[in-house]
Amino acid sequence: MNAMVPPVQSAAADSIADDIATYDVRALIETGVQARLVLDGQPYFLRITRAGKLILTK
Template identity: 65%
Template sequence: MQVDARTLLSINVEKTPCHDALSLTEGGNLARIVLHDQVYSLRITRAGKLILTK
């Protein structure tokens, strides 16, 4: 059985967690994200782009 790339992509997308950026920032433009004792900043720019910095 052959599976094309689009099918594999849709299967992976369904299993990947998806989070709304505005929910993470609670309607603002900045959220802090912690990973292994490191704090990162997630910022939504005026142009609507995301920037993740340490």
């Protein structure tokens, strides 16, 4: 996943906190149910479960 996804703005996001970046997970994942995220060179996997929950694993 090389594409950068810009943060989304919505009324719900505004009510949480104005200074927290908010991302649409489905836009991050685009196709399928899993995305690879990299933090300090370490890969992590973000997955949407069948129940619509998020799981982040290393």
